[in-house]
Amino acid sequence: MTDTPVIRTRGLTKRYRGTDALVDLDLEVSPGEVVGYLGPNGAGKTTTIRLLLGLIRPTSGTAQLFGLDSLQDAVAVHRRLAYVSGEPSLWPNLTGAEALHLLGQVQGTVDVPYRDDLVERFALDPSKKVRAYSKGNRQKVVLIAALASRPDLLVLDEPTAGLDPLMVHEFRSCVLEAKGRGRTVFLSSHLLSEVEALCDRVGVLSEGRLIEMGTLAEMRHLSAVTVEVTFEGDAPDLSTVDGVLSASANGRHASLQVRGSMEPLLKVLATSGVRQLRSREPSLEELFLTLYGDHDGASPHDG
Amino acid sequence: MTVDVVDAPVAGTGAASAGRSPASVVLRRTARRTIRSGAAWGYVFGAIVISSAWSYSGIYKTPAQRTALATAFGSNRTTIALFGPAPHLDTVAGFTVFKTFLTLTLVGAVWGLLTATKLLRGEEDTGRWELLLSGATTRGRATAQALVGLLAGVTALWAVTALLLVVAGRSSRVAIAPGAGLFFALSLVAGALMFTAVGALTSQLSPTRRQAAGYAGAFLGVSYALRLVADSGTGLHWLVWCTPVGWVEGLQPLTSPRWLPFVPIVAFVVVVGAVAVRLAAARDIGSSTLPDRDRAEPRLRLLDGQLGLSVRLLRPTLVAWAAALVVTGLVFGLVAEGAGRSLSGSSVRDVFSRLGASGSGASAYLGVTFLIVAVLLAFTAATQVTAARSEELEGRLDPLLTRTVTRRSWLAGRLLVAVVALATCATLAGLAMSAGAAAGGAHLGAATVVGAGLNTLAPSVCVLGLGVLVFGIAPRAAAPAVYAVVAWSILVDVVGGFGGIDHWLADTSVFHQMAAAPSVPPNWQAIGWMVATGLIASAAGCAAFVRRDLQDA
Numbered sequence: 001m002t003d004t005p006v007i008r009t010r011g012l013t014k015r016y017r018g019t020d021a022l023v024d025l026d027l028e029v030s031p032g033e034v035v036g037y038l039g040p041n042g043a044g045k046t047t048t049i050r051l052l053l054g055l056i057r058p059t060s061g062t063a064q065l066f067g068l069d070s071l072q073d074a075v076a077v078h079r080r081l082a083y084v085s086g087e088p089s090l091w092p093n094l095t096g097a098e099a100l101h102l103l104g105q106v107q108g109t110v111d112v113p114y115r116d117d118l119v120e121r122f123a124l125d126p127s128k129k130v131r132a133y134s135k136g137n138r139q140k141v142v143l144i145a146a147l148a149s150r151p152d153l154l155v156l157d158e159p160t161a162g163l164d165p166l167m168v169h170e171f172r173s174c175v176l177e178a179k180g181r182g183r184t185v186f187l188s189s190h191l192l193s194e195v196e197a198l199c200d201r202v203g204v205l206s207e208g209r210l211i212e213m214g215t216l217a218e219m220r221h222l223s224a225v226t227v228e229v230t231f232e233g234d235a236p237d238l239s240t241v242d243g244v245l246s247a248s249a250n251g252r253h254a255s256l257q258v259r260g261s262m263e264p265l266l267k268v269l270a271t272s273g274v275r276q277l278r279s280r281e282p283s284l285e286e287l288f289l290t291l292y293g294d295h296d297g298a299s300p301h302d303g
Numbered sequence: 304m305t306v307d308v309v310d311a312p313v314a315g316t317g318a319a320s321a322g323r324s325p326a327s328v329v330l331r332r333t334a335r336r337t338i339r340s341g342a343a344w345g346y347v348f349g350a351i352v353i354s355s356a357w358s359y360s361g362i363y364k365t366p367a368q369r370t371a372l373a374t375a376f377g378s379n380r381t382t383i384a385l386f387g388p389a390p391h392l393d394t395v396a397g398f399t400v401f402k403t404f405l406t407l408t409l410v411g412a413v414w415g416l417l418t419a420t421k422l423l424r425g426e427e428d429t430g431r432w433e434l435l436l437s438g439a440t441t442r443g444r445a446t447a448q449a450l451v452g453l454l455a456g457v458t459a460l461w462a463v464t465a466l467l468l469v470v471a472g473r474s475s476r477v478a479i480a481p482g483a484g485l486f487f488a489l490s491l492v493a494g495a496l497m498f499t500a501v502g503a504l505t506s507q508l509s510p511t512r513r514q515a516a517g518y519a520g521a522f523l524g525v526s527y528a529l530r531l532v533a534d535s536g537t538g539l540h541w542l543v544w545c546t547p548v549g550w551v552e553g554l555q556p557l558t559s560p561r562w563l564p565f566v567p568i569v570a571f572v573v574v575v576g577a578v579a580v581r582l583a584a585a586r587d588i589g590s591s592t593l594p595d596r597d598r599a600e601p602r603l604r605l606l607d608g609q610l611g612l613s614v615r616l617l618r619p620t621l622v623a624w625a626a627a628l629v630v631t632g633l634v635f636g637l638v639a640e641g642a643g644r645s646l647s648g649s650s651v652r653d654v655f656s657r658l659g660a661s662g663s664g665a666s667a668y669l670g671v672t673f674l675i676v677a678v679l680l681a682f683t684a685a686t687q688v689t690a691a692r693s694e695e696l697e698g699r700l701d702p703l704l705t706r707t708v709t710r711r712s713w714l715a716g717r718l719l720v721a722v723v724a725l726a727t728c729a730t731l732a733g734l735a736m737s738a739g740a741a742a743g744g745a746h747l748g749a750a751t752v753v754g755a756g757l758n759t760l761a762p763s764v765c766v767l768g769l770g771v772l773v774f775g776i777a778p779r780a781a782a783p784a785v786y787a788v789v790a791w792s793i794l795v796d797v798v799g800g801f802g803g804i805d806h807w808l809a810d811t812s813v814f815h816q817m818a819a820a821p822s823v824p825p826n827w828q829a830i831g832w833m834v835a836t837g838l839i840a841s842a843a844g845c846a847a848f849v850r851r852d853l854q855d856a
């Protein structure tokens with residue numbers, strides 16, 4: 001059973017009246033993986049998740065979870081997963097405790113001591129009615145209900161929208177706990193720091209197409225390295241040096257994006273009176289900008 | 304019902320909006336939306352008035368026929384109680400007022416309270432109000448602006464109605480003088496005006512739009528019931544001055560117009576509107592004036608699955624409808640004997656038999672009043688369809704369907720709960736009517752009257768099924784479609800009941816299909832057809848729902 005991918009889609013496509021919400025998605029997620037799913041608003045993240053959950057039907061292609069069809073075997077699939085939406089909607093007249101009870105009942109399994117523990121950890125007041133909750137508090141109810149069922153697969157669609165930083169921290173430790181127990185997590189987000197902190201692999205979606213899929217380390221090579229240089233005098237023009245993609249100078253300070261070999265740049269710098277030199281790996285944010293910045297021009301693969 | 308996006312406050316980029324003051328955004332927004340709807344209803348009002356005036360001359364051709372009609376109805380307690388006083392039935396004007404005035408006043412009042420609660424509390428519920436208020440205005444001022452915007456909508460309703468009446472009034476068959484037409488149009492919108500103000504007030508009092516509309520609707524129900532008692536000839540006629548619906552009735556347009564009732568009407572609107580603005584200024588956004596219980600001990604008994612949840616969600620609505628039906632039933636039951644005794648004359652029987660109630664006396668009277676129960680039940684059925692749709696639209700279906708609940712069991716469960724609730728309401732209405740009739744001295748078998756209550760269930764099952772069918776195929780059209788079925792059925796049957804309507808057209812009304820028990824025995828064949836239609840449509844709707852995409856906001 002461990003060889004069966006938790007999520008597997010083949011040519012998954014969804015069109016709405018001429019617009020392509022999702023095109024030809026082939027996705028595979030193995031047991032125990034934490035996969036990040038990145039993309040700007042409207043890229044198709046939520047469409048993918050709603051297809052996986054059987055809430056909408058694909059125009060073509062298939063989605064399998066735990067080796068079962070997401071539409072035909074919806075109930076069997078749902079028994080083993082929990083889903084957290086970024087726009088949590090609950091019944092305004094139920095209290096938090098009532099909503100948690102109901103969600104646990106329709107889920108089928110619930111670890112009650114763990115749920116009580118989560119209520120403590122997320123500092124939720126369960127005696128309040130849902131309509132009196134802020135968005136963050138409604139999000140907590142949905143998160144607690146999902147985590148407390150201890151599912152094999154957590155499907156999270158921008159789960160921390162509306163949570164304050166302390167609660168985001170708490171959420172991350174819960175996801176890492178689940179990962180430690182060998183659970184699979186599918187996390188859609190546009191918060192790169194969140195994905196960077198939690199995920200083994202990242203998929204990047206743009207305009208309904210999966211344009212990149214890999215580990216963070218693999219993806220870093222796609223992007224330039226940032227080099228920050230401080231000179232003794234005014235910064236020279238370095239934009240024509242081989243390998244330098246872009247350069248911006250501000251007095252004695254220059255910031256460069258370099259791809260490929262550093263040697264031509266180092267040769268120039270050796271004779272330029274450098275006071276300080278720093279280089280760093282691109283952050284996921286920069287990676288992201290590279291991917292989308294290049295999207296209408298050259299693809300990130302060339303160069 | 305369409306969902307508008309917030310366009311006014313952010314669309315500051317175009318040259319068109321550059322010159323406008325941001326302070327009047329709420330006014331312009333509200334006005335634009337109500338004027339459209341007010342004008343549309345103005346056409347309906349005008350068309351109904353004109354068509355009934357037109358048809359009168361065709362049906363009651365000779366003076367003798369008209370005199371017979373006038374003697375039969377002019378002093379008839381039953382019809383006066385239901386449709387208001389009926390003087391001068393031997394004239395086109397008198398007949399037109401009798402047939403359309405009170406009905407359209409009620410329609411206008413419902414329009415007013417729904418529009419006001421939608422644009423005030425509804426906008427606040429969805430959070431759009433918050434966006435508007437972050438601009439250069441305050442709560443009180445924004446509410447005052449919205450009230451002026453709503454007033455513009457009522458003015459549009461009046462203007463279109465008046466225009467149609469003045470233009471058509473020139474025809475010799477309609478024959479309404481321009482001045483009388485303007486006054487009649489003003490009288491027709493008086494109810495809309497007052498209940499717009501009531502809706503604005505209840506929007507401040509209650510925490511949700513649904514509850515705000517519920518309070519305003521309950522106030523309308525009480526106003527109508529008071530007027531009904533006042534006109535029942537029980538020596539309580541002074542009560543007519545204690546109810547907004549009574550004031551409207553007192554205007555007596557076309558027949559003997561009086562301006563005096565406009566004093567309480569205008570005073571009412573001014574006072575209620577001012578209180579609404581004061582309350583709005585004094586409260587926080589998203590809160591309500593009446594205490595809202597935000598904290599509660601958990602009650603988990605029903606929350607073990609989606610069926611229990613459906614019961615729990617429906618319970619408050621069910622209690623309110625059941626209470627309204629019991630009160631209505633008791634009142635109608637009590638006056639049945641007295642009202643039935645005055646049922647005489649062939650013309651009355653003629654009209655009653657067009658409405659489906661043959662015979663005379665209390666049982667014919669109850670036959671027509673159960674028609675009203677059937678209309679209320681059909682509305683309850685329609686609200687259940689829209690409630691199901693809003694669960695989907697607002698995303699509350701997702702947490703169920705992504706767990707172990709299937710679409711089929713969810714929809715079937717909701718339908719089952721709705722049908723049981725409707726049956727409960729029908730039975731309660733029958734029991735209340737039976738108890739009221741017995742207390743009022745009418746000798747009717749309890750079983751017959753309760754059976755007549757259950758008889759009203761068939762149209763609402765049919766409406767429910769048709770609503771589910773549209774919900775399954777085209778969810779966005781579900782709410783408009785299901786209300787259209789009910790509204791169409793009312794117009795065709797109740798207005799058409801006075802004659803002048805084709806048989807095949809009348810047959811399209813679910814209420815026309817229902818036999819007017821207890822005056823006649825239930826029509827089992829029609830019941831069978833309606834229930835079968837409801838069941839088949841439900842099953843088809845269910846099958847379509849399982850196969851389509853969920854459509855959230």
